[in-house]
Amino acid sequence: MAAIPVIEIEDCIGCGSCIDLCPEVFMLLESIEKAQVVNPQGCPREKIEEAVEICPVHCIHWVD
Numbered sequence: 001m002a003a004i005p006v007i008e009i010e011d012c013i014g015c016g017s018c019i020d021l022c023p024e025v026f027m028l029l030e031s032i033e034k035a036q037v038v039n040p041q042g043c044p045r046e047k048i049e050e051a052v053e054i055c056p057v058h059c060i061h062w063v064d
Contacts, residue, residue: 003064005052006037006062007036013056018051022042024042
C-alpha cells in the first residue's frame with residue numbers, strides 16, 4: 001500500500017496553500033476553516049510533496 005498524505009487538523013490554519021496546489025487532493029472544510037484530504041491519490045506524489053513542503057505550519061505528512 002502506498003503512503004497517503006494526512007493533515008493534522010488541529011495544527012492546520014486554513015491558509016489554503018495545499019488546496020491551491022492540489023485541489024484534487026485537498027479541500028477546505030468550511031465549517032471549521034481547515035483543510036482536509038479528500039482524495040489521497042488525486043495528484044502525482046511529487047505534486048503532493050510540494051504541498052507538504054509549502055505548508056506554513058508543517059501539518060501535512062505521509063502515513064504508510
